Amino acid sequence: MTTPMRRYGVGARWYDVLSGERWVYRAGREAGIRLLDPRPGDTVIDLGCGTGLNFAGLVAAVGPTGRVIGVDRSSDMLAVARRRIGAAAAGWHDIVTLVEADAATLDPATLRAAAGGRGADAVFSTYALSVIPARDEAWRRACAAVRPGGRAGIVDMQRPRGRWRVLEPLALLACATGGADIDAHPWRLLERDAADSRSVVRAERKGGHLVAVAAELSPAVTR
Numbered sequence: 001m002t003t004p005m006r007r008y009g010v011g012a013r014w015y016d017v018l019s020g021e022r023w024v025y026r027a028g029r030e031a032g033i034r035l036l037d038p039r040p041g042d043t044v045i046d047l048g049c050g051t052g053l054n055f056a057g058l059v060a061a062v063g064p065t066g067r068v069i070g071v072d073r074s075s076d077m078l079a080v081a082r083r084r085i086g087a088a089a090a091g092w093h094d095i096v097t098l099v100e101a102d103a104a105t106l107d108p109a110t111l112r113a114a115a116g117g118r119g120a121d122a123v124f125s126t127y128a129l130s131v132i133p134a135r136d137e138a139w140r141r142a143c144a145a146v147r148p149g150g151r152a153g154i155v156d157m158q159r160p161r162g163r164w165r166v167l168e169p170l171a172l173l174a175c176a177t178g179g180a181d182i183d184a185h186p187w188r189l190l191e192r193d194a195a196d197s198r199s200v201v202r203a204e205r206k207g208g209h210l211v212a213v214a215a216e217l218s219p220a221v222t223r
């Protein structure tokens with residue numbers, strides 16, 4: 001059996017090509033960033049950032065005075081992310097910081113320090129919480145690094161619906177390859193921890209296979 005560390009280790013350099021990004025998964029991250037709606041100057045934590053496929057969208061939103069903190073436990077995925085930062089046109093070095101850590105044991109103080117000693121404005125996670133068995137703990141720690149009144153966004157997968165159900169075997173294969181639990185539905189963590197159900201916004205893409213949810217976080221989970 002492929003362990004998660006090996007899957008996102010030796011497989012890191014192929015991830016962008018083999019992950020179905022272009023045809024499927026990009027649509028989810030774009031919907032998620034739109035719903036999260038980061039503002040110029042914001043600091044956003046990208047939890048389980050992998051190779052940094054969210055960076056372009058997040059950097060475009062937070063601008064040169066903002067910060068993106070990418071957290072991942074795979075040094076190989078972060079090596080690809082680092083190359084992406086280096087290859088980007090002007091300025092990403094000053095905006096994007098990478099933290100190599102297991103999100104389920106990471107001290108929120110580490111993230112707050114990376115955010116310049118204050119709480120981040122938002123946490124965002126795409127296709128990562130369904131891979132992390134201790135997702136509730138990882139989520140709780142990331143939220144504890146967000147300032148009161150801050151926002152969060154989760155993009156992840158579920159079984160396709162309606163006439164798209166014929167693609168379920170492909171979706172299951174993609175999840176099995178990536179080590180994701182398609183039935184984890186991690187956006188429920190955010191629905192649970194939202195400040196108020198009216199602040200929750202949601203979008204679905206690719207026949208409901210991709211779910212993006214964003215909301216203001218409850219003061220009970222931020223610090």
Ligand SMILES: C[S@@+](CC[C@H](N)C(=O)[O-])C[C@H]1O[C@@H](n2cnc3c(N)ncnc32)[C@H](O)[C@@H]1O
Nearest residue numbers: 008048049050072073074077102103126127128
């Ligand atoms: C399917 S990839 C998603 C990467 C990226 N967010 C994206 O949208 O392309 C899942 C990522 O979660 C990371 N990951 C898995 N378990 C983790 C953990 N406990 N702590 C931090 N990162 C973890 C993996 O290393 C991998 O980069």
